[in-house]
Amino acid sequence: MTQTQRILVTGATGTVGRQVVAELLDRGHEVRALTRDAAKAAFPAGVEVVEGDLTEPDGLAPALEGVGGLHLITFGGAAFSPLETGPRILELAKSAGVRRVTVLHGGGPTPLEDAVRAEDGVDWTVLMPVEFMANALEWADGIGASGEVREPFVNRLSAMVHEADIGAVAAVALTEEGHGGQEYVITGPEVLTVGDKVKTIAAAVGREITLVELTEEQAVAQWRAAGLAEDVIGFLLMAYGDTPEVGRTVSGTVEKVTGRPARTFARWAAEHAGVFTGQS
DSSP states (O other), X not given: OOOOOEEEESSTTSHHHHHHHHHHHHTTOEEEEEESOGGGOOOOTTOEXXXXXXXXXXXXXXXXXXXXXXXXXXXXXXXXXXXXXHHHHHHHHHHHTOOEEEEEOOSSOOHHHHHHHTOXXXXXXXEEEOSBGGGGXXXXXXXXXXXXXXXXXXXXXXXXXXXXXXXXXXXXXXXXXXXXXXXXXXXXXXXXXXXXXXXXXXXXXXXXXXXXXXXXXXXXXXXXXXXXXXXXXXXXXXXXXXXXXXXXXXXXXXXXXXXXXXOOHHHHHHHTHHHHHTOO
C-alpha cells in the first residue's frame, strides 16, 4: 500500500473520470474532484468537490494546493473543444508541487497532450484506452424495445476495455513510482466480435437478443437519424470498417501495471444487466 496522497481529478464526472475517483478512494487516497458545476455533481462520500474550468487555468490554483497528482483530460468547456491551456495548467501544477500527471488520450494529437509530453518537470503518463465496454450501452434502447442489436461490420474485432480498468491504471500511475514518461495502451483481456458481445449481454440478462447486420448505407442512415455529425460518422466507418491493429490486440497493460487481470466483458455485462432490462 502506498502512502496516502491527495489527487486532483479533472473530468471527474465523465465515464473515465468517475472510475479514476473510485479507484483512488478504494486505494485509500484523498480525492479532489474538479467540475464546472458542483451542484450537479454527485460523488461518493469523502470526495472533495471543487469548481473550476480547464479553459480558465488561472482559477485552478486553489484546487491544486496540496495536490501530489493530477489527472487531465484533453477537451474542456461546454463545447468540449481541444484545450489550448496545457502549458499554463502544467506551470500552475508544478508551482503547487504536483509530481505526477496522467492524461487521457483524446484519440489523436491534441495541444494539451502535446504540452504534457513536452514537460520534463513532472512524471507524466499518457493513458490510451481502446474501445470502452460502455459503448455497448448504446444498444440498450434497441434491446429493450425489440430485442435487437442493429450494427454494421459485425465481424469487426475489439479488445474493448472496462472503464474501471482505465481508472485503475490511472490510479497506480498517479500514486506509485515507475510510470513517468510512459504511454499505456489499455485493453481488456480478450478480443470480441459484435456477435460475441451480443451473446454475452444476452447471457447476462437471460433473454434472447437478435443481431441484425446493417449495410454501410443503412448504418449511415441510422447514425444520421440519431443526430451524429458527419465527422463522427466518418470516424465510425473507419474505426468499425477497418479497426486499427491496436484496437484489436490485447496489450496486457492492466495486469502489468495493477498486478491483476483485466476485467472481462462478461463481468461488465453482469454489472450493467439492469440497464438492458430497464431496471436501472
